[in-house]
Amino acid sequence: MSRWIVVGICLFMALTMFPASARGGDHQRLIVAPDGPFMTIDAALEAAETGDVIEVHGGVYAAPLIIEKSVTLTGIGQPVIDGQGEGSLVYIRATDVTLQGFDLRNSGSVQHHQDAGIVVEAQQATLIENNLTDVLYGVLFANAAGGVAQQNTIRGKENEPSLRGDGFNIWYSNDISLLDNTVVYTRDTLVSYSxxxxxxxxxxxxxxxxxxxxxxxxxxxxxxxxxxxxxxxxxxxxxxxxxxxxxxxxxxxxxxxxxxxxxxxxxxxxxxxxxxxxxxxxxxxxxxxxxxxxxxxxxxxxxxxxxxxxxxxxxxxxxxxxxxxxxxxxxxxxxxxxxxxxxxxxxxxxxxxxxxxxxxxxxxxxxxxxxxxxQVFENLVDEYPVIQLFAYGPVVQAIEFSGSAFPVLRPxxxxxxxxxxxxxxxxxxxEKQSSTMAWSTLAVSLGLLGLAMLPMLMVVKRPIRKKSASYPQAKASRVSIAPDRQESVPMITADHLSKHYGKHRILNDVSFSIQPGEAVALWGTNGAGKTTTLRCLLGTVNFQGQLTVNGLDVKREGKRVRASIGYVPQETAFYDMTVGQTMQFYAKLKKVAVTDITPILERVGLAAQVQKPVHNLSGGMKQRLALAVSLLGNPPLLLFDEPTANLDTQSRQEFLQLVHTLNHDGKTILFSTHRPDEVLSLATRVLGLRDGQVILDGAPDALLQEIGLSQWLRMWIPPHHWQAAIALLSTSGFRTAPNGHSLFVQVGSQSKISALRLLETAQIPVEDFDVVDSSFVPEVQS
Amino acid sequence: MNFNAVWLIAQKELRDALRNRWFLLYTVIFGGLVLALSMLSRPDVEFTQLAEYNRTVTGLVNLVLLFVPLMALTFGASSISGERETGALKYLLTQPIDRGEVLLGKFLGLASAQLSTLMLGFGVAGVILSTRGGGDGLSGYVVMTGMACLLSLAMLSVGFLISALAHKTSTALGAALFLWLLLVFVGDLGLIGAAIVTQMPTQTTLLLAMVNPLQLFKMASIFSTLSSLEVLGPAGLYASDTFGGMFMPLMLAGLVLWILLPLGLAQFAFARKGDGG
Structure with missing residues (x-):
C-alpha cells in the first residue's frame, strides 16, 4: 500500500513540475495563455525541450521573443507580440523552429539595427501564417538556409519607400522558400547570395x-x-x-x-x-x-x-x-x-x-x-528621350505617316x-474579370450628358404664334408712334463733324442742326458723305467734332443714342429667322415689350407675314421689316439710308407714304437720298452734301435751283395732238420727250401748271398727267 | 454691360450653331469617334481594366487634341467675319448694344455649343467606361473633361481674335486652319526638330512646348489620369519635379490665360475696327 502511495506522490510531483505540458509521443505540448498555465512565452520556452510544441493563446506578449530551442510555437487565436516600437520582435536562433499564427506588430525603426518582425539566424526555420504589421523589416534570413516562409503577411511602416525596411531580407541563405506570402508597404524583398x-x-x-x-x-x-x-x-x-x-x-x-x-x-x-x-x-x-x-x-x-x-x-x-x-x-x-x-x-x-x-x-x-x-517617332525617342514629351499627340501620327509616305525617312x-x-x-x-459597374462614373457621365442637353433647353422657345396671338390684348394702349418731343433741344446737332479713312476725307467740317419733327433729306451724289453722316450719328464709326442726338453725346453715350434712333439701311441683312422672331429679337434687344410688336407689324403691313422666314420676303417687305424694327421702342428720330434704292416703283411709293405718315405723327426724319423726287415728296428741308461738305441747307425747291434740275410731267395726250403739243411746248421753251404712248415735259418745281395751261389754251386735251423723275424719261428731244 | 443683350446674342448664336450643319457634322464625328474609341477593348481579364481605361482616356486626349481645336478655331473664326460679310453685324451694331456685348454674347453662345459637343462626347465615353468599371479614374476623368472644355474655350477665343482681325470669312477660315496646323502639327514638329538639332536642354524644350495650349491640356490630362508625367519622358519628369504641387494650377492658369488674352485682344481689335462692322 505504501508503495502505491510513493508512486502517487511521484506522479503528483511530476505533474506539478510540468504544469502545462501534455505528453504526446516523445514531445510535450506547453500552453501559454494570459491566465496560465504559462503566463509568458519565455517561461514556456524555458521549460521546453527540442521538438516540443508551445501553444500560445490569444493575448499580448512582450517582445523580444528569443527562440533558442528547436520548438514549434503555434498561435491560437492570433496572439500578439508587440514590440512597442523598440527593436526586433522575434529572434530564431535554433534550427528547425516553427513559428505559426502570430500577430507581430510595432517593431523599432532603427535602420542600422535592422529592427524586424522576425530575425532568423538558424537553418530550417518555418514561418507560417504570421501577420506582421508596422514593422521596419519583415523577416530577416541571415545564414539561415532551408527556411520556409509561407502564407505570412508583412505590412511595413508607412514611411517614404527609401526609409522603409525590406519585407524579406535573405542573406547567404540557400534553399529558402517564400510561398504564398503577401508583402506590402516595404522597401524591397531583398535576396542576395542565396x-x-x-x-x-x-x-x-x-x-x-x-x-x-x-x-x-x-x-x-x-x-x-x-x-x-x-x-x-x-x-x-x-x-x-x-x-x-x-x-x-x-x-x-x-x-x-x-x-x-x-x-x-x-x-x-x-x-x-x-x-x-x-x-x-x-x-x-x-x-x-x-x-x-x-x-x-x-x-x-x-x-x-x-x-x-x-x-x-x-x-x-x-x-x-x-x-x-x-x-x-x-x-x-x-x-x-x-x-x-x-x-x-x-x-x-x-x-x-x-x-x-x-x-x-x-x-x-x-x-x-x-x-x-x-517606327520613326519611337526611334527618335530612343535616341533623343526628351522628345517623348510630344507623345500622346497627333504629331506622333504625323511623323509615322511621313515615315510611311516617304520610306527614306524610316529608320x-x-x-x-x-x-x-x-x-x-x-x-x-x-481569371476572367466580370465587369463591375462604376456607378459614380455613370452618374457623372449622365450628368455630362445632361449638361450637353442644357443648351438645347436654353434655345427652346414657345411658338411665335401664341405670343403673336397675345399681342393685341396686351398693353396695346402703350403703343404710340409719337415721340417724346423735346422742343427746346435740337434733335440733332453736328458741330464741325469730320471723318476720314486714312488720307481720304469723307466729311469735312460739317455743321448742322435738325429740330424735332423735321423731315430732312441728306442729298448728294454717291460718295458725298451721306451714309457716313448717318453712321456717325449712330456712333458706329469714329469721327472728329461734336455730335449730339436728342441732347446725348454720340461719342460718350452711343448706346443711349442708338436707343433713341430707329435706323433703316439701304440694304438690310437680317438673321435667319422668321418675321416674328426677328421682331422679338430686336424688341428684346431694345427692351421693348413683345406686345408692341403686332401693332407695329400691322402698321407697316407685315402682320400677315409673322411666320414667314425673312429670307422669303421681297425687297419691299424686308424694308418694311427694317422700318418695323426701327419703330420698336418708339424712337423720336428715324434715320433712313437710301431706303428705296432697291425697291420697285410701287414699293417705293408705299414706303415713302409710310415714312411721310410717321413724320406727320411727329417723328423726326433724316434720310439720305440722291433722288430729287424723294426730296421733294418727303422732305421739309434738304441738306446737300458734296465732297464731304454741306453745300446746301434749305427748302427742297432750293435743291432744284441749286443743282439746276427740274421735274418732268408725264402727260397722256391723244396721239394725233402730239405734233402740235410738242411744237407748242418747244416753242415756249419746254423740253419734251415722247415715249410712244405718253409725252414727258420738263418743268420747274414752281411752274408745273404753266405747261398744262399752255396746252389748255391751245385746246390740246390732256387726259391725265403724273410727276415723275428723270429716270422715267426717254431720250430727250429739245 | 447689358447682360440681357449678352444673353440674347448668346441664345441667338447657340441657336444658329445648333442649326449649323457643320456643327452637327463635327458633333456626330466626334461622338462617333469617342464611341468607337470607348468600345474598343481586349478580353476582360484581371488586371487589364485599369490599363484599358487609361488607354481609352489617353486615346481621348489624342482625339481632343486633333478635333477640338479644329472645331473651335473654325467656328470662332467665322463668328464675326461671317456676319460682317453678310451685313448682319453692321445692322446689329446700329442697335442699342455695345461691341463688347456683341462679342461676349457671341463667345458665350458658341462656347455653349462647343461645350455641349464635348459634354456629349465625354458623357457617352463615360457611360461606356462606367460599364467596364472605370470608377477609380473618375476624378482624373472629370479633370480631363474640364481641361478639354478650357482648351475648347481657348481655341474659340483664338478663333474670335482671327475673326475680329479678318475682313473676310475665307481669310479668317484660312488663318484658322493654318493656326490649327501650326498648333497641332507644325509647332510640335518644329520644336522636335529644334530639340534634336540644337540638343535643346530638357527645361527649354518643356517651356517652349508649354507655350502651346494643346500641350498644356495634354500634360494636365495625362497627369490627372495617370497621376504622373513619366510617360512623357525626361521632360515630363522635369515638369513633375520642378512644379510639384503647382503643376496642375499652372496648367489651369495657362489655359485660362489662353482664353482671356485672345478674347481681350479680339475685343480690342473689334472695337478698333470702327467700320460699322
Whole structure:
C-alpha cells in the first residue's frame, strides 16, 4: 500500500513540475495563455525541450521573443507580440523552429539595427501564417538556409519607400522558400547570395522593389503577383533563373519595370503577364556570358508604355510566342542601337504584334511577311528621350505617316520578326474579370450628358404664334408712334463733324442742326458723305467734332443714342429667322415689350407675314421689316439710308407714304437720298452734301435751283395732238420727250401748271398727267 | 454691360450653331469617334481594366487634341467675319448694344455649343467606361473633361481674335486652319526638330512646348489620369519635379490665360475696327 502511495506522490510531483505540458509521443505540448498555465512565452520556452510544441493563446506578449530551442510555437487565436516600437520582435536562433499564427506588430525603426518582425539566424526555420504589421523589416534570413516562409503577411511602416525596411531580407541563405506570402508597404524583398530559392505564389504590392535579387543562382520565381511597386522584380548577377506564370502589373516608379534583368544568364521567362508597367521587361547586359541565351516564351505584354526595353549591346535573348498588345512602344531601345542581335523568332515561331498587319496564307497562324519595328517617332525617342514629351499627340501620327509616305525617312528596323504570329494569347491562369459597374462614373457621365442637353433647353422657345396671338390684348394702349418731343433741344446737332479713312476725307467740317419733327433729306451724289453722316450719328464709326442726338453725346453715350434712333439701311441683312422672331429679337434687344410688336407689324403691313422666314420676303417687305424694327421702342428720330434704292416703283411709293405718315405723327426724319423726287415728296428741308461738305441747307425747291434740275410731267395726250403739243411746248421753251404712248415735259418745281395751261389754251386735251423723275424719261428731244 | 443683350446674342448664336450643319457634322464625328474609341477593348481579364481605361482616356486626349481645336478655331473664326460679310453685324451694331456685348454674347453662345459637343462626347465615353468599371479614374476623368472644355474655350477665343482681325470669312477660315496646323502639327514638329538639332536642354524644350495650349491640356490630362508625367519622358519628369504641387494650377492658369488674352485682344481689335462692322 505504501508503495502505491510513493508512486502517487511521484506522479503528483511530476505533474506539478510540468504544469502545462501534455505528453504526446516523445514531445510535450506547453500552453501559454494570459491566465496560465504559462503566463509568458519565455517561461514556456524555458521549460521546453527540442521538438516540443508551445501553444500560445490569444493575448499580448512582450517582445523580444528569443527562440533558442528547436520548438514549434503555434498561435491560437492570433496572439500578439508587440514590440512597442523598440527593436526586433522575434529572434530564431535554433534550427528547425516553427513559428505559426502570430500577430507581430510595432517593431523599432532603427535602420542600422535592422529592427524586424522576425530575425532568423538558424537553418530550417518555418514561418507560417504570421501577420506582421508596422514593422521596419519583415523577416530577416541571415545564414539561415532551408527556411520556409509561407502564407505570412508583412505590412511595413508607412514611411517614404527609401526609409522603409525590406519585407524579406535573405542573406547567404540557400534553399529558402517564400510561398504564398503577401508583402506590402516595404522597401524591397531583398535576396542576395542565396542559391536554390523558391519564390512562389507571393503577392508584392506597393513596395519599392517587389523583388530585389542578386547573386542567387538556380532560383525559381513563379506564380507571384507584383503590383504597383516601383519595380516589380529586379534580378541581377545570377544565372539559371526560371521565371514563370508571374503577373507584373502597374509597376510604375521612376524606372517602373515589371521585370528587370541585369547580368542575368540562362534565364527562362515563360507565361508571365506584363500589364500597365512603364516597361514590361528591361534588359541590361543579360545574358552577360557570350555562350548563354535567355529565353522569353509565351509571355504577354499588354498596355505597357514599353513592352520590352533594352540597353544597347544586349544580345542573345530569344523571344518566341510572346504576345505584344497595344504597348505604346512594343519594343524600345535606350540609346543608339538596334535589337537585331536578339532572336525574335525560334523554330519558325515569332511573336504576336498588335501593330502587325499581316497575312496568313496557309493558315498556320504565322504571317507570311515579316514584322519590322521601324517606327520613326519611337526611334527618335530612343535616341533623343526628351522628345517623348510630344507623345500622346497627333504629331506622333504625323511623323509615322511621313515615315510611311516617304520610306527614306524610316529608320533601320530595331527588330525583325520573320515569323510573326497572327493570334495573341493571354496566360490561362488569368481569371476572367466580370465587369463591375462604376456607378459614380455613370452618374457623372449622365450628368455630362445632361449638361450637353442644357443648351438645347436654353434655345427652346414657345411658338411665335401664341405670343403673336397675345399681342393685341396686351398693353396695346402703350403703343404710340409719337415721340417724346423735346422742343427746346435740337434733335440733332453736328458741330464741325469730320471723318476720314486714312488720307481720304469723307466729311469735312460739317455743321448742322435738325429740330424735332423735321423731315430732312441728306442729298448728294454717291460718295458725298451721306451714309457716313448717318453712321456717325449712330456712333458706329469714329469721327472728329461734336455730335449730339436728342441732347446725348454720340461719342460718350452711343448706346443711349442708338436707343433713341430707329435706323433703316439701304440694304438690310437680317438673321435667319422668321418675321416674328426677328421682331422679338430686336424688341428684346431694345427692351421693348413683345406686345408692341403686332401693332407695329400691322402698321407697316407685315402682320400677315409673322411666320414667314425673312429670307422669303421681297425687297419691299424686308424694308418694311427694317422700318418695323426701327419703330420698336418708339424712337423720336428715324434715320433712313437710301431706303428705296432697291425697291420697285410701287414699293417705293408705299414706303415713302409710310415714312411721310410717321413724320406727320411727329417723328423726326433724316434720310439720305440722291433722288430729287424723294426730296421733294418727303422732305421739309434738304441738306446737300458734296465732297464731304454741306453745300446746301434749305427748302427742297432750293435743291432744284441749286443743282439746276427740274421735274418732268408725264402727260397722256391723244396721239394725233402730239405734233402740235410738242411744237407748242418747244416753242415756249419746254423740253419734251415722247415715249410712244405718253409725252414727258420738263418743268420747274414752281411752274408745273404753266405747261398744262399752255396746252389748255391751245385746246390740246390732256387726259391725265403724273410727276415723275428723270429716270422715267426717254431720250430727250429739245 | 447689358447682360440681357449678352444673353440674347448668346441664345441667338447657340441657336444658329445648333442649326449649323457643320456643327452637327463635327458633333456626330466626334461622338462617333469617342464611341468607337470607348468600345474598343481586349478580353476582360484581371488586371487589364485599369490599363484599358487609361488607354481609352489617353486615346481621348489624342482625339481632343486633333478635333477640338479644329472645331473651335473654325467656328470662332467665322463668328464675326461671317456676319460682317453678310451685313448682319453692321445692322446689329446700329442697335442699342455695345461691341463688347456683341462679342461676349457671341463667345458665350458658341462656347455653349462647343461645350455641349464635348459634354456629349465625354458623357457617352463615360457611360461606356462606367460599364467596364472605370470608377477609380473618375476624378482624373472629370479633370480631363474640364481641361478639354478650357482648351475648347481657348481655341474659340483664338478663333474670335482671327475673326475680329479678318475682313473676310475665307481669310479668317484660312488663318484658322493654318493656326490649327501650326498648333497641332507644325509647332510640335518644329520644336522636335529644334530639340534634336540644337540638343535643346530638357527645361527649354518643356517651356517652349508649354507655350502651346494643346500641350498644356495634354500634360494636365495625362497627369490627372495617370497621376504622373513619366510617360512623357525626361521632360515630363522635369515638369513633375520642378512644379510639384503647382503643376496642375499652372496648367489651369495657362489655359485660362489662353482664353482671356485672345478674347481681350479680339475685343480690342473689334472695337478698333470702327467700320460699322
Amino acid at each position: 542559391n536554390g530559392l523558391t519564390i512562389r505564389g507571393n503577392h508584392f504590392e506597393d513596395n519599392r522593389y517587389g523583388l530585389h535579387f542578386m547573386y542567387n543562382n538556380g532560383a525559381l520565381v513563379e506564380d507571384n503577383t507584383f503590383v504597383n511597386n516601383s519595380v516589380g522584380a529586379f534580378l541581377m548577377y545570377s544565372h539559371d533563373a526560371t521565371i514563370q506564370n508571374n503577373i507584373f502589373a502597374y509597376n510604375r516608379g521612376s524606372s517602373g519595370y515589371g521585370l528587370a534583368l541585369k547580368d542575368m544568364d540562362n534565364v527562362t521567362a515563360t507565361d508571365n503577364f506584363f500589364v500597365g508597367n512603364n516597361a514590361g521587361v528591361y534588359l541590361d547586359n543579360s545574358p552577360s556570358l557570350v555562350d548563354v541565351y535567355n529565353t522569353f516564351r509565351g509571355n504577354t505584354f499588354v498596355y505597357n508604355d514599353e513592352g520590352v526595353t533594352s540597353l544597347p549591346s544586349v544580345s542573345r535573348n530569344i523571344f518566341t510566342e510572346n504576345s505584344f498588345l497595344e504597348n505604346t512602344e512594343q519594343v524600345s531601345m535606350r540609346g543608339r542601337e538596334i535589337l537585331s542581335r536578339n532572336q525574335w523568332s525560334f523554330e519558325g515561331r515569332g511573336n504576336y504584334w498588335s501593330d502587325y498587319a499581316g497575312y496568313d496564307r496557309n493558315g498556320d497562324g504565322v504571317g507570311e511577311t515579316t514584322y519590322q519595328a521601324d 533601320q528596323p530595331r527588330l525583325v520578326d520573320d515569323a510573326p504570329l497572327l493570334n495573341y494569347r493571354f496566360p490561362p491562369y488569368l
